[in-house]
Amino acid sequence: MSGHMNLTLKVWRQKNENDRGGFITYKATDISPDMSFLEMLDVVNESLVKRGEDPIYFDHDCREGICGMCSLYINGRPHGPKRAITTCQLHMRSFSDGETITIEPWRSAAFPVIKDLATNRAAFERIQQAGGFVSVGTGGVPDANEIPIPKVIADEAFNSATCIGCGACVAACKNASAMLFVSAKISQLALLPQGQQERYQRAQAMVAQMDEEGFGNCTNTGACEAECPKEISLTNIARMNREFFSAKFFKEEEIR
Numbered sequence: 001m002s003g004h005m006n007l008t009l010k011v012w013r014q015k016n017e018n019d020r021g022g023f024i025t026y027k028a029t030d031i032s033p034d035m036s037f038l039e040m041l042d043v044v045n046e047s048l049v050k051r052g053e054d055p056i057y058f059d060h061d062c063r064e065g066i067c068g069m070c071s072l073y074i075n076g077r078p079h080g081p082k083r084a085i086t087t088c089q090l091h092m093r094s095f096s097d098g099e100t101i102t103i104e105p106w107r108s109a110a111f112p113v114i115k116d117l118a119t120n121r122a123a124f125e126r127i128q129q130a131g132g133f134v135s136v137g138t139g140g141v142p143d144a145n146e147i148p149i150p151k152v153i154a155d156e157a158f159n160s161a162t163c164i165g166c167g168a169c170v171a172a173c174k175n176a177s178a179m180l181f182v183s184a185k186i187s188q189l190a191l192l193p194q195g196q197q198e199r200y201q202r203a204q205a206m207v208a209q210m211d212e213e214g215f216g217n218c219t220n221t222g223a224c225e226a227e228c229p230k231e232i233s234l235t236n237i238a239r240m241n242r243e244f245f246s247a248k249f250f251k252e253e254e255i256r
Contacts, residue, residue, distance in 0.1 A: 005031045005092060008100040009044065011056055017112045017120075023102070026056075033093035037080065038063060038070060040092055057116035063088040065229065068166030072117055073104040078168035078227045086166065086229045106167050108176040110214045123213040124165045127178070128185055130209035131202035147193050160187035162230040169224035169232075175216030180224040182210050183240035184232045190243055200247030207244055 007028040014021030028044050035043070038060055045055035061069040070087035074080035080090045095101060103117060111119040149157075161184075169180035186203050189195030195202075218237060225234045 068164035131205035157191040172227035178215040179218040183236035203243035
């Protein structure tokens, strides 16, 4: 068919966390440039199933760029060659006919491979559970919508809250650091009046859980911000550091 593409895929196949894994080459033929990257993988999987082979295992859910599940490392970049989009928003017109595309899972000890291209990112959930909550007193508490919040603060909190927890920041970082994710989650609560009660305790608990999960240290190379599909800012990391060290200060004051 005119305008359709033929591609070579080098796909990481791994049976489970303990399997060594390796790349296997597949042909993707008659691919429409208007297909999304995941639709292209669907077509390849259909051909594999017809041949009686095990389909390529990958994660996805909404396919609308808001759930963070479609975490693929494509040609050496999280979510592929385009900026500020997730893999499910990437279209095949971003590639050329005859191109070889290398597809891998996220690479981090804290994100063990479940199978093939899917990794277990429950570490992120545990970090959020460690401190990502808000205490609300009972009684005559005003409705949240009635609490005045300056627009600049509301916008900053919203920008932090756009993080979808996909893990691209970890995959992009040479140290597999989770600082951008953790700082975004800390920021969205620390900035709002509803999040003040546990503010400093939250920062300490989430950072402690991050370290326990085995993520690496941040060295401010900026790869996380560059590859984040929601363009979360590095300023969140600076805020998280302030929250963390302020917590230590207030704790020392309480002891005195």
